[in-house]
Amino acid sequence: EVRLVESGGGLVQPGGSLRLSCAASGFTVSSNYMSWVRQAPGKGLEWVSVIYTGGNTYYADSVKGRFTISRDNSKNTLFLQMNSLRAEDTAVYYCARDKDLGGTGGTFDIWGQGTMVTVSS
Amino acid sequence: DIVMTQSPDSLAVSLGERATINCKSSQSVLYSSNNKNYLAWYQQKPGQPPKLLIYWASARESGVPDRFSGSGSGTDFTLTISSLQPEDVAVYYCQQYYTSRTFGQGTKVEIK
Numbered sequence: 208e209v210r211l212v213e214s215g216g217g218l219v220q221p222g223g224s225l226r227l228s229c230a231a232s233g234f235t236v237s238s239n240y241m242s243w244v245r246q247a248p249g250k251g252l253e254w255v256s257v258i259y260t261g262g263n264t265y266y267a268d269s270v271k272g273r274f275t276i277s278r279d280n281s282k283n284t285l286f287l288q289m290n291s292l293r294a295e296d297t298a299v300y301y302c303a304r305d306k307d308l309g310g311t312g313g314t315f316d317i318w319g320q321g322t323m324v325t326v327s328s
Numbered sequence: 329d330i331v332m333t334q335s336p337d338s339l340a341v342s343l344g345e346r347a348t349i350n351c352k353s354s355q356s357v358l359y360s361s362n363n364k365n366y367l368a369w370y371q372q373k374p375g376q377p378p379k380l381l382i383y384w385a386s387a388r389e390s391g392v393p394d395r396f397s398g399s400g401s402g403t404d405f406t407l408t409i410s411s412l413q414p415e416d417v418a419v420y421y422c423q424q425y426y427t428s429r430t431f432g433q434g435t436k437v438e439i440k
Contacts, residue, residue, distance in 0.1 A: 242429070251421065251431055251432070251433050251434045252370075252372075252378065252421055252423075252431040252434075253431065254428070254429040254430065254431070257429075265428070267428075268329075301377050301378075303377075306380065306383060308383065308384075311366075311425075312425070313366060313368075313425020313426075313429055314368040314380060314383045314423070314425055315370075315378070315380060316380050316389065318377035318378060318379075319377065320376075320377060321377060
């Protein structure tokens with residue numbers, strides 16, 4: 208079964224750090240484009256970051272310089288290192304697999320259940 | 329960044345009736361070299377992650393009922409639910425993947 212399971216969320220103070228993990232099963236993370244998408248409470252979806260098969264990474268302007276996406280191929284796991292956290296980073300964070308559109312990514316066909324990150328003092 | 333604007337923000341439709349959601353992008357998401365619109369639609373039910381319904385503006389994801397259809401090109405797109413079912417109550421999002429990835433603000437669909 209193709210599955211993504213996030214972990215690592217929790218309560219953190221402003222300025223703090225958190226590392227999210229996303230364990231994949233049923234497919235290989237390194238062979239797919241993988242993204243993080245977040246959703247603030249009661250709000251819409253916001254794409255956060257993507258890592259391509261070749262290792263290139265891209266970020267939303269709102270997190271650039273503060274968040275780092277990475278993967279561990281041996282563990283088939285995706286990560287999101289979040290530093291200098293702000294109240295506006297409070298959200299459910301989903302990892303998602305980009306659908307293979309013949310060399311083009313950008314749509315998300317497999318999603319995890321999400322992990323909640325709360326930034327508050 | 330490409331801004332995606334959906335309308336309406338919410339709508340109530342009777343069971344069995346048609347529901348139509350519109351999505352407008354601030355610039356064209358049609359890639360001329362392959363004539364494809366880089367536009368997707370998702371359904372999100374409470375407490376669940378989003379589910380991909382449509383990609384390339386009109387291609388239905390595997391397993392998605394054929395009452396869901398997508399249309400449009402360039403900057404204007406539509407998601408149509410031809411005959412609303414109780415399980416279709418959800419928030420629907422459009423998303424462009426022409427440049428980076430951005431979502432619309434969502435449209436909540438309820439039963440009238």
